[in-house]
Structure formats: structure tokens, C-alpha cells
Amino acid sequence: MSGNVGHRGRIWFQAMTGQGDPQAGDPGSVLAAAANVGGQTALFVCVIPNPQSRFPCVRDGQVGLEEAYSLASHIWETVKADWEKPQSQKRPIIAIVDVKSQAYGRREETAGIHFAAAVSSDAYASARMAHHPVIALVVGHAFSGGFLTHGYQANRILAFDDPGVVIHAMHKEAAARITRRSVADLEQLGHEIAPLSYDIHDFAKLGILHELLHVENPLEPTSADVATVSRAVVNAIDDARKGPTDLGVRFLSDAAKKSRKAGIEARALMEKQWSQA
Amino acid sequence: MNKVTGTPAFVTRNSFIELNARARARILFDEESWREMVGPFDRMESPWLPMQDVTPEADDGCIVIKGKIAGKPAVAIALEGAFQGGSLGEVSGAKMMAALDLAAKDSREGSITAAVLLLETGGVRLQEANLGLAAVAEVVSSLLALREYAPVVTVIAGTVGCFGGMSLAAGVSSYVIMTREGRLGLNGPEVIEQESGIEEFDSTDRAMIWSIHGGEQRVGMGLADVLAEDDAENIASAVREFVSAGKPAQYRSRKVALYRERIAALDISHQIDPLALRKEWGKDVSHGEKQ
Amino acid sequence: MEQIDFVYPTATRRISGRSHVGVVGSGDMEVLLEPSIQDGAQVHITTSVAGFRDTWKAVFDRFFSRFDGAVQIQVNDAGATPGTVLLRLEQAAEAIK
Numbered sequence: 279m280s281g282n283v284g285h286r287g288r289i290w291f292q293a294m295t296g297q298g299d300p301q302a303g304d305p306g307s308v309l310a311a312a313a314n315v316g317g318q319t320a321l322f323v324c325v326i327p328n329p330q331s332r333f334p335c336v337r338d339g340q341v342g343l344e345e346a347y348s349l350a351s352h353i354w355e356t357v358k359a360d361w362e363k364p365q366s367q368k369r370p371i372i373a374i375v376d377v378k379s380q381a382y383g384r385r386e387e388t389a390g391i392h393f394a395a396a397v398s399s400d401a402y403a404s405a406r407m408a409h410h411p412v413i414a415l416v417v418g419h420a421f422s423g424g425f426l427t428h429g430y431q432a433n434r435i436l437a438f439d440d441p442g443v444v445i446h447a448m449h450k451e452a453a454a455r456i457t458r459r460s461v462a463d464l465e466q467l468g469h470e471i472a473p474l475s476y477d478i479h480d481f482a483k484l485g486i487l488h489e490l491l492h493v494e495n496p497l498e499p500t501s502a503d504v505a506t507v508s509r510a511v512v513n514a515i516d517d518a519r520k521g522p523t524d525l526g527v528r529f530l531s532d533a534a535k536k537s538r539k540a541g542i543e544a545r546a547l548m549e550k551q552w553s554q555a
Numbered sequence: 556m557n558k559v560t561g562t563p564a565f566v567t568r569n570s571f572i573e574l575n576a577r578a579r580a581r582i583l584f585d586e587e588s589w590r591e592m593v594g595p596f597d598r599m600e601s602p603w604l605p606m607q608d609v610t611p612e613a614d615d616g617c618i619v620i621k622g623k624i625a626g627k628p629a630v631a632i633a634l635e636g637a638f639q640g641g642s643l644g645e646v647s648g649a650k651m652m653a654a655l656d657l658a659a660k661d662s663r664e665g666s667i668t669a670a671v672l673l674l675e676t677g678g679v680r681l682q683e684a685n686l687g688l689a690a691v692a693e694v695v696s697s698l699l700a701l702r703e704y705a706p707v708v709t710v711i712a713g714t715v716g717c718f719g720g721m722s723l724a725a726g727v728s729s730y731v732i733m734t735r736e737g738r739l740g741l742n743g744p745e746v747i748e749q750e751s752g753i754e755e756f757d758s759t760d761r762a763m764i765w766s767i768h769g770g771e772q773r774v775g776m777g778l779a780d781v782l783a784e785d786d787a788e789n790i791a792s793a794v795r796e797f798v799s800a801g802k803p804a805q806y807r808s809r810k811v812a813l814y815r816e817r818i819a820a821l822d823i824s825h826q827i828d829p830l831a832l833r834k835e836w837g838k839d840v841s842h843g844e845k846q
Numbered sequence: 847m848e849q850i851d852f853v854y855p856t857a858t859r860r861i862s863g864r865s866h867v868g869v870v871g872s873g874d875m876e877v878l879l880e881p882s883i884q885d886g887a888q889v890h891i892t893t894s895v896a897g898f899r900d901t902w903k904a905v906f907d908r909f910f911s912r913f914d915g916a917v918q919i920q921v922n923d924a925g926a927t928p929g930t931v932l933l934r935l936e937q938a939a940e941a942i943k
């Protein structure tokens with residue numbers, strides 16, 4: 279499963295945009311293109327593995343320094359170009375997500391990868407707050423700091439209903455090691471405790487996803503698959519344009535009200551006490 | 556008359572690091588001005604920890620105090636590093652996000668309300684995995700929304716440091732105050748060693764760890780603003796200055812082109828020498844040292 | 847993890863105020879002490895270390911031999927030693943005086 283992490287990103291970027299080569303000035307790991315979706319031009323961005331990267335710890339599709347700053351510059355370029363446009367004409371930004379993790383490297387830590395990730399999050403969130411619909415399309419893995427840097431600031435998240443799609447805070451082996459459990463125990467526990475699960479159906483129970491999309495073949499998409507996904511992206515864009523620009527939507531679904539009950543209660547109490555203080 | 560004593564400064568100093576999160580947050584406020592929000596007696600505990608045989612804390616390790624700092628409305632949000640490594644869970648994340656959102660709402664309505672984040676955290680609480688990761692994204696979003704109106708000041712005093720997802724919150728803060736004992740990075744030393752091998756990162760090499768993640772380095776290279784001595788009044792005074800200063804002229808996290816160029820210019824054929832990097836990136840940094 | 851409950855029916859002095867001390871950090875615990883709504887005192891302990899009920903009983907017996915407040919006490923424990931437990935209880939009691 280992990281053998282092809284990152285490849286789905288390139289496949290879907292090509293399927294959605296008809297393009298597949300990095301732009302001049304970008305590292306080989308970042309794809310960015312303007313392309314049509316549902317009659318409007320959107321910015322598509324994606325991080326892919328680059329076995330030739332000059333940074334050794336990102337070669338398998340991790341998100342590192344160059345990736346974070348390149349994503350941020352493409353997003354800001356779009357935000358600035360559309361700054362004066364009416365809200366309804368701000369271009370959508372589509373993050374195609376298939377990332378193994380953030381980069382775990384000494385070069386990255388030394389040069390402040392936390393800050394690079396923050397810069398990219400700032401760009402995505404600022405685009406959203408400037409009324410650009412920001413859509414994350416999770417076609418493969420969306421792990422940890424990789425997802426925080428690329429996609430998790432979206433105001434609508436779509437994911438494929440497919441066993442190769444995993445959204446998680448940490449990969450299984452590391453989570454098992456740190457929580458002192460076996461991988462088998464961890465998998466079992468995931469069935470009982472939804473936030474621990476590696477199954478996208480359990481993730482959907484958290485109420486954070488906008489929609490789970492069924493595609494016939496995520497590795498070799500048919501034209502019908504591409505049409506299905508494009509329709510869903512367009513619907514998500516329309517929905518995002520209608521809603522507020524914060525992330526409050528992630529607490530509104532019935533699924534969220536159930537699985538994030540404790541957090542919702544804590545927030546309600548904070549609101550009550552705040553107005554009294 | 557000058558009082559001459561032989562007592563060295565570290566004896567009379569009132570250590571900030573030795574205080575727990577609640578005490579750290581309280582001392583930032585003007586006397587008698589503060590009130591804790593959703594405190595331990597409200598018993599907003601993690602529902603997920605007891606399911607996994609872990610004792611919860613009645614405030615979920617997140618202390619929120621509202622009041623006045625330097626005469627201005629402010630909220631302090633402190634993560635307790637001693638409880639589950641200061642990790643962010645569903646409830647602690649929701650408290651943090653709610654406090655930031657309420658400060659933003661007050662600020663939009665005319666009462667500019669600063670936020671002070673006291674971060675001692677390893678990041679996402681792995682027992683709440685995906686809800687912790689979601690909370691990080693939500694906290695970063697709410698912080699950015701507040702930052703448009705009011706200063707957001709992050710303090711990383713130590714000894715846990717600020718790692719994992721919450722390091723992004725530090726990265727987008729208006730101002731960052733660190734001590735020499737504070738550390739800031741995305742991945743902790745043990746995690747890097749585990750994922751990439753001991754040749755990449757030897758988590759027992761303390762000198763190397765401090766040279767990369769330590770407060771002196773982060774301030775020196777321009778990724779944090781003030782290096783403060785570990786003294787409660789000293790840190791409170793640095794916080795007051797930033798709360799009084801209001802929003803900065805430019806946010807560090809918007810300097811995309813500058814940092815992209817800096818990364819492009821790095822010679823990474825070998826590991827990066829932290830001191831050389833500090834010299835290169837820090838040459839245009841005007842930072843203060845608080846004694 | 848283990849949950850333990852005790853009652854001390856003879857601790858009947860009415861108190862006002864409440865206090866919170868400590869942190870659920872390794873070797874430490876937090877105490878939430880507040881007026882009881884019933885007669886006597888009630889203790890509820892959640893501890894990460896199972897199998898020490900008798901030790902807890904001994905520490906609380908000692909505490910209530912000198913303290914007669916009708917209180918409700920909640921302890922969240924992360925492996926505090928009996929000495930630390932007693933210290934935290936005394937700090938919590940002191941804070942409501």
C-alpha cells in the first residue's frame with residue numbers, strides 16, 4: 279500500500295488538469311497548474327515524490343522545505359492576482375493530496391521546517407479567508423505534518439472511498455511504538471475508537487469530510503471517474519462559496535455532533551463563561 | 556544607597572519554567588483582573604483517555620485565563636507540559652480554538668483582545684490522533700483570523716518545548732518569546748532518529764539538539780523575536796510589551812519569497828551548520844535579549 | 847487505571863469555597879476539593895496505577911483524622927507517592943481556609 283504513496287497524486291493531477299510537469303522555478307516535487315473545472319479556472323496544486331530531490335528526506339513524497347514554500351508562493355500568487363475581484367470570481371484552489379508525511383530530517387529541522395509548514399498553512403488559510411474556495415481532494419495518504427502543510431486548511435475536504443486512502447496523525451508503526459501497543463492492537467482499537475482508526479470510513483465518522491467519493495479505479499481513472507470527481511469538486515466549490523470562511527463547518531454535521539461532542543460542549547461553555555466575564 | 560549583596564542573580568530569580576501552566580498564565584495578568592474560563596471544576600475532560608486506561612485531567616491540560624495585560628483585554632492559553640506531554644486533544648484543542656475565536660469576535664466588535672499562547676507541547680495527542688490533528692488545523696486557522704485584529708504572542712519557555720503540529724501555531728504567531736531552555740521544531744529528536752536513522756539525527760546528542768532547536772538559535776536566526784531569561788517578571792514584561800505594541804508591521808509567515816530564496820541558496824550537500832545559518836539569516840534581524 | 851471511592855460520614859463541618867491543586871503529571875496528581883452536597887465527605891479517585899486501594903485508604907484515613915470538612919474530593923492521579931498525595935490534600939485543604 280505504501281509502495282505507491284505519491285503516485286496517485288500525480289495521476290489525479292494529470293487527470294484533472296491535463297498537465298503533469300513541474301513549473302520552471304519549482305522543485306520536481308511540486309505540481310501547480312491553472313485548469314478548468316466546471317467552467318471556471320482553478321489553481322490545482324499537488325506534492326509528488328521526487329527521487330532526485332536535493333533534500334534526501336523528502337524523496338519518497340514527504341513534504342519538506344521547498345515543497346511548503348513553493349505551495350505558499352503559488353497560492354499567494356493566485357490570492358494577490360484576484361485581490362480586487364468580487365467574491366464570486368475568486369478562483370478556487372484545489373489541493374490534490376497524497377503525502378506520506380512531513381520530512382523527518384536534520385537539514386529540515388535546522389532550516390526551520392515548522393516555519394515552512396506554518397507559511398504554507400498561512401497561505402491556504404488566508405486564501406480561504408479571502409473567499410477563495412479551498413478544496414482538498416485526498417486521493418491517497420494524508421499524514422500528519424504533511425497534511426497540515428498541504429490541504430488541511432481547506433474549507434471542504436473530499437476523499438476517495440478506497441482502502442488506499444488514509445488520513446492520520448501518525449503512521450501505524452510509529453503510533454504503535456509510541457503508545458506501546460502492537461500494530462494489531464492499534465488496528466483493533468481503531469474499530470472501537472474512531473479518531474485512532476486508519477480506515478477512511480471511521481475518519482468519515484468524525485464529521486470533518488465534506489464527502490466520500492466512490493471511484494472505480496483510483497490508480498487508472500476512467501473518464502467516468504474523472505467526471506464524478508470533477509462534479510464533486512464543483513459541488514464542493516459551490517458549497518464553500520455559500521458558507522463562512524472559517525473551519526466551523528467541521529463541527530456542524532450529525533457525525534461531528536456525535537464524535538466531537540466533548541469539544542462542542544467545551545466550546546459552548548467557553549462561549550457562555552466568556553460573555554459573563 | 557546601593558545595596559550590595561553577594562547573592563547571584565539565579566538565586567533571587569523567580570523561575571518561570573518551574574511554574575505549572577496555570578501559574579504561568581496567571582502571572583501575566585494585571586492584579587485581580589483575571590478569571591479562568593472552563594476551569595477544572597467544569598470537568599471538561601477527555602472522553603478518549605479513560606477508554607485507553609489513561610487518567611484524564613479535569614482541564615484537559617489546557618488552561619484559559621481572560622483578563623487584562625498592561626491594561627488591555629487579553630486571553631492566555633497555556634498547555635500543561637506535565638500532563639500527557641502538553642499534547643493537544645479534542646477538548647484542549649476546542650478550548651484553545653474557542654478562546655481564539657472569542658478574542659477575534661471581541662476584537663472585531665471593537666475591544667481588541669490579544670492572545671498569549673504558552674506552549675509546552677509535543678503536538679498531537681496520539682490517543683486522540685485524528686481529532687488532535689484536526690484541532691491543530693483549526694487552532695492555526697483561528698489564530699490567523701485573530702492575528703488580523705490583535706497581537707498573538709507565543710511563549711516557549713521549556714522544558715518540554717514546542718513540537719509537532721503546535722510548532723505551526725508558533726510559526727504563524729505575531730511574536731515569539733523563547734528562553735534558552737525553550738526548544739522549537741516540527742519533529743522532536745527521537746522521532747527523527749526513529750524515522751530517518753541515527754546517522755541523520757542522534758537524539759542523545761544534546762549539544763546538537765540545542766544548537767538546532769534551542770531558543771538562542773531560533774531567535775538568532777530570526778524565527779523567534781526575543782530571547783528572555785528564565786524569570787517570571789522578565790517574561791511577563793516581554794509579554795506586556797508585545798501586547799502593548801499591537802500588531803506587527805509585517806508577519807514573518809508572509810515573507811514567502813525571502814524564505815524560498817534562502818532555502819534555494821542553502822548548500823545542503825552536507826548537514827547545515829546551525830551557527831553559520833544563524834549568521835547568514837540573522838544578519839538583518841533586530842532582536843532583543845531580555846535580562 | 848482504577849477508580850476508587852471512599853466515604854467519611856463523620857466529616858460533617860460545613861465548608862465554603864473550593865480549591866484545585868496539582869497536575870496529572872508523572873508522580874503527581876490533581877485534587878479538586880469542594881463543598882459536599884451530602885452529609886459527610888466523599889472521595890473519588892481515578893489512578894493510573896491499579897492495585898493500591900489499601901494504600902489510598904490509609905492516606906485518606908490519616909487526612910480525615912485531622913480534617914473534618916464535609917467535602918467532595920476528586921483525585922486524578924498519575925502515580926503520586928503517599929507522601930505527595932498527603933501533601934496535595936493538605937494544600938487543597940489549606941487553600942479553602
